[in-house]
Amino acid sequence: MFTQHNRPRTRRGITAAGIGTAALIALTACAGGSPSGGSAGSVDTESLTMELDGPVTSYDPALGASFQDVVVIWSMYDTLVALDEDGSYVPGLATDWEVTASNAVFTIRDGVTCSDGEELTAQVVANSLNRFFSPDTAAPFLSNVIGAGNSATATADGENVTIALATPFSGLLSGLTVGYTGIVCSAGLADPSTLTTGSNGTGGFIADTQVAGANYTFTRRDDYDWGPEFAGIPTDGARPATLVMQVVEDENTRANLQTTGEMEISAYTTDAWNRVTQQQGWTSTVSQQSDTFLMFNHTEGHPTADPAVRMAIAQAIDRERLNDVQSYGAGELITNLGSTSYDCYDASADDYMPEYDVDAASAVLDGVSLAVNGTTLLAGGDGNSYVQSALQEAGADVSFENLNNQQWVSGLFTPLNNWDVTILVFANTSSNLLSGANFFTGATPPEGQNLSAVDNPEADAALQIARENTGDESCAALADYNRLMVENTDVLPLATAPATVTFAPGVTAMVSKGFVRAGTIRIAE
Amino acid sequence: MSIDTVAPTATTPPPAGSARSSRGALGQWTSYLLGRLGGLLGIVIALLAITFLLVQFVPGDPARNIVGVTATQEQVQVVRDRLGLDDPFPVQALGYVSDLVRGDLGNSFVTQQPIVDLIAERLPITATVAFGGLLVVLLVGFPLGIAVAFAERQGGARGASGAYNVGAGIAGALPEYITGTVLVIVFALTLGWLPAQGGGGFTGYILPSIAVGLASAAAISRVVRSETRAILAQEYIATARSKRISTGRLLIGHVLPNVATSALTLGGIILVALLGGTVIVENVFNIPGLGTQIVQSILASDYPAIQGIILTLGILAALVGLAIDILLGVLDPRVLKKGRLN
Numbered sequence: 114m115f116t117q118h119n120r121p122r123t124r125r126g127i128t129a130a131g132i133g134t135a136a137l138i139a140l141t142a143c144a145g146g147s148p149s150g151g152s153a154g155s156v157d158t159e160s161l162t163m164e165l166d167g168p169v170t171s172y173d174p175a176l177g178a179s180f181q182d183v184v185v186i187w188s189m190y191d192t193l194v195a196l197d198e199d200g201s202y203v204p205g206l207a208t209d210w211e212v213t214a215s216n217a218v219f220t221i222r223d224g225v226t227c228s229d230g231e232e233l234t235a236q237v238v239a240n241s242l243n244r245f246f247s248p249d250t251a252a253p254f255l256s257n258v259i260g261a262g263n264s265a266t267a268t269a270d271g272e273n274v275t276i277a278l279a280t281p282f283s284g285l286l287s288g289l290t291v292g293y294t295g296i297v298c299s300a301g302l303a304d305p306s307t308l309t310t311g312s313n314g315t316g317g318f319i320a321d322t323q324v325a326g327a328n329y330t331f332t333r334r335d336d337y338d339w340g341p342e343f344a345g346i347p348t349d350g351a352r353p354a355t356l357v358m359q360v361v362e363d364e365n366t367r368a369n370l371q372t373t374g375e376m377e378i379s380a381y382t383t384d385a386w387n388r389v390t391q392q393q394g395w396t397s398t399v400s401q402q403s404d405t406f407l408m409f410n411h412t413e414g415h416p417t418a419d420p421a422v423r424m425a426i427a428q429a430i431d432r433e434r435l436n437d438v439q440s441y442g443a444g445e446l447i448t449n450l451g452s453t454s455y456d457c458y459d460a461s462a463d464d465y466m467p468e469y470d471v472d473a474a475s476a477v478l479d480g481v482s483l484a485v486n487g488t489t490l491l492a493g494g495d496g497n498s499y500v501q502s503a504l505q506e507a508g509a510d511v512s513f514e515n516l517n518n519q520q521w522v523s524g525l526f527t528p529l530n531n532w533d534v535t536i537l538v539f540a541n542t543s544s545n546l547l548s549g550a551n552f553f554t555g556a557t558p559p560e561g562q563n564l565s566a567v568d569n570p571e572a573d574a575a576l577q578i579a580r581e582n583t584g585d586e587s588c589a590a591l592a593d594y595n596r597l598m599v600e601n602t603d604v605l606p607l608a609t610a611p612a613t614v615t616f617a618p619g620v621t622a623m624v625s626k627g628f629v630r631a632g633t634i635r636i637a638e
Numbered sequence: 639m640s641i642d643t644v645a646p647t648a649t650t651p652p653p654a655g656s657a658r659s660s661r662g663a664l665g666q667w668t669s670y671l672l673g674r675l676g677g678l679l680g681i682v683i684a685l686l687a688i689t690f691l692l693v694q695f696v697p698g699d700p701a702r703n704i705v706g707v708t709a710t711q712e713q714v715q716v717v718r719d720r721l722g723l724d725d726p727f728p729v730q731a732l733g734y735v736s737d738l739v740r741g742d743l744g745n746s747f748v749t750q751q752p753i754v755d756l757i758a759e760r761l762p763i764t765a766t767v768a769f770g771g772l773l774v775v776l777l778v779g780f781p782l783g784i785a786v787a788f789a790e791r792q793g794g795a796r797g798a799s800g801a802y803n804v805g806a807g808i809a810g811a812l813p814e815y816i817t818g819t820v821l822v823i824v825f826a827l828t829l830g831w832l833p834a835q836g837g838g839g840f841t842g843y844i845l846p847s848i849a850v851g852l853a854s855a856a857a858i859s860r861v862v863r864s865e866t867r868a869i870l871a872q873e874y875i876a877t878a879r880s881k882r883i884s885t886g887r888l889l890i891g892h893v894l895p896n897v898a899t900s901a902l903t904l905g906g907i908i909l910v911a912l913l914g915g916t917v918i919v920e921n922v923f924n925i926p927g928l929g930t931q932i933v934q935s936i937l938a939s940d941y942p943a944i945q946g947i948i949l950t951l952g953i954l955a956a957l958v959g960l961a962i963d964i965l966l967g968v969l970d971p972r973v974l975k976k977g978r979l980n
Contacts, residue, residue: 179706251713326751326930
């Protein structure tokens with residue numbers, strides 16, 4: 114009798130015990146439906162979501178400094194000139210230009226209007242550039258445009274704008290291709306505080322709403338029919354009426370969102386993009402974004418202050434293997450301080466690059482203590498791990514640290530100096546060899562940007578000639594500079610590192626230096 | 639004191655014992671609440687001091703993080719001056735406290751957004767995830783614990799009990815990021831039932847809530863099972879059963895009231911833990927809550943954001959504790975006499 118009563122109660126107990134699990138499943142099942150972004154393969158032209166690497170500092174072009182800042186700024190502002198994927202200059206707001214090392218004259222395009230309806234004139238452009246040049250603005254990118262310690266003024270004359278530099282600097286034109294020099298119209302210049310979260314430019318989109326650090330929404334300008342004349346610009350399809358840039362820092366999460374159709378465009382430095390392009394109709398494009406160099410700490414007391422140790426480290430590194438690890442072989446080996454597409458790239462540098470030779474490296478490095486660190490920015494820092502293992506293989510006693518990018522950058526600019534070898538990852542947005550050289554000359558941190566305390570007066574002299582001249586003279590000096598630096602193993606150029614950008618079916622856009630140019634996004638109708 | 643004012647008391651005196659009792663209860667409540675509020679004030683002051691000191695040890699120069707690697711030292715210095723980073727420590731501390739008194743938590747170094755606005759935008763999102771997690775604990779953990787205890791009491795259901803032990807053990811041991819990742823793979827990527835992106839709407843909160851609440855639900859179910867078994871072993875339960883009281887009435891009339899006190903206490907502790915757990919889950923599901931924000935802020939050395947968020951979460955945790963204390967005082971007046979919980 115007891116047993117007979119017990120059995121149903123036990124069953125009820127079991128049933129009840131299963132309720133929790135069932136509730137869990139039911140909770141998810143009852144929600145049903147499809148993810149908010151719709152299923153993969155169907156993209157509407159009303160709204161498009163693209164990924165952003167991190168929070169935006171400011172919409173104000175002059176105050177931008179990060180990857181994500183420049184992507185956002187390029188959607189709302191145009192520059193005078195632009196840089197195509199092959200490294201050639203193409204017209205932007207300027208249709209023609211003449212540039213020397215001391216000044217530049219730009220002819221401003223007709224028929225361009227600002228987001229508030231104001232007509233873009235040469236005077237508006239000059240005013241915007243003068244704000245960028247002003248020391249009071251403290252534009253972080255200024256020294257890359259006009260050279261460190263230099264000054265510049267812009268004047269308007271009819272349809273022309275002339276920029277005059279106080280001392281010659283050959284990097285002006287390439288600097289003016291970067292979004293931070295984007296032209297701001299009169300209302301924004303009159304009250305720059307409105308530019309922090311608003312916009313007043315000539316770009317294809319207008320700032321709408323934002324949840325700072327999470328997502329940024331922009332509205333299409335229907336009358337936008339100018340913009341950079343890129344060779345491969347997509348022309349078919351409609352531009353999205355609303356563009357949402359969503360901050361997604363983790364690349365696996367980006368792939369998840371693309372796989373479920375919640376995000377149409379995203380960039381990757383790891384192989385997470387593979388999962389996305391396995392879906393039918395999805396496409397990808399590989400665009401070289403960063404340049405990487407091996408830096409040796411020259412500060413007295415560090416083993417790498419010894420040229421023989423630096424040479425041995427260079428011999429211990431197989432750059433092809435490093436490229437395989439760092440970017441799955443999709444990067445290009447480089448022998449200069451920048452990509453092969455940059456002006457003045459010297460291909461003859463192959464002749465004096467250190468050869469991979471583990472035996473020679475071991476003869477010097479056996480038992481030498483080396484501190485290696487690096488940023489996790491590329492492929493989670495796998496390239497840094499390769500450097501560690503290569504040096505260990507050569508007999509060095511290696512301590513190793515993979516750091517997130519902010520920590521790594523902060524470490525380079527503090528007097529802590531707790532590293533001997535590190536891979537410098539530099540997204541050279543202005544795409545010239547002078548910008549990379551800035552990290553190997555002048556004062557050391559915190560006063561300057563000579564991150565590895567290189568002291569090579571001959572190379573510095575060659576660099577100065579390259580800065581103050583244009584054309585062949587500048588290129589010859591840059592070639593000298595590169596040889597002097599590499600022969601002394603003050604730096605070891607490694608490889609470029611690409612960004613792989615993936616697109617939902619029917620979506621296309623121009624990608625330059627790994628950055629999606631929002632104004633060129635098209636959706637097949 | 640006029641005669642009029644004392645007359646009513648003299649003519650209609652309340653029962654002497656009742657008055658003493660009321661005065662006593664009021665006194666106990668006053669002392670109890672004052673003690674709790676004093677504790678809350680102490681927590682706020684300690685949080686202020688800790689968060690302010692803590693950010694001084696966050697590595698990195700916020701100004702360099704803002705202007706990037708290409709900026710010159712002069713440009714970095716302009717930003718340092720603007721942010722007041724070179725001001726003496728006491729000046730910074732005094733400025734922060736005086737702004738705080740006016741309800742101003744400063745502006746984010748990175749986005750320049752007022753921290754008050756940032757918290758106002760993100761706190762509801764984090765709270766939704768945390769309360770969703772609590773809901774999972776309440777809807778899964780409690781019924782499961784009680785059900786298993788009832789089943790085990792009969793001496794049968796060994797298989798179910800074993801399965802429960804294994805399941806609860808695994809669920810309780812899994813970190814939130816593993817649970818979250820598994821949920822995304824199953825319900826978003828494989829089945830396509832729910833979005834991989836958290837937040838935004840009801841469906842966007844389901845997976846994050848489960849991820850944040852599942853381990854706690856497993857843990858709480860074990861506690862509730864144990865409590866329920868102890869209660870079911872009491873003699874008065876046997877008496878009640880002998881009177882053929884149904885299981886439902888037994889549950890509602892005897893088990894739940896006894897489990898309620900410890901459940902409430904645990905619920906408060908769990909809610910506070912869930913608020914902390916959202917830091918991981920928000921990152922897995924890319925939810926723009928306080929958890930995601932604090933990770934971003936630490937990496938960027940965004941001092942005002944770090945201070946503001948820790949202060950908010952700390953005060954929130956202290957307020958939840960206070961609310962639980964008051965509720966327990968109402969439910970079980972014995973805690974008023976002790977002045978503390980068991």
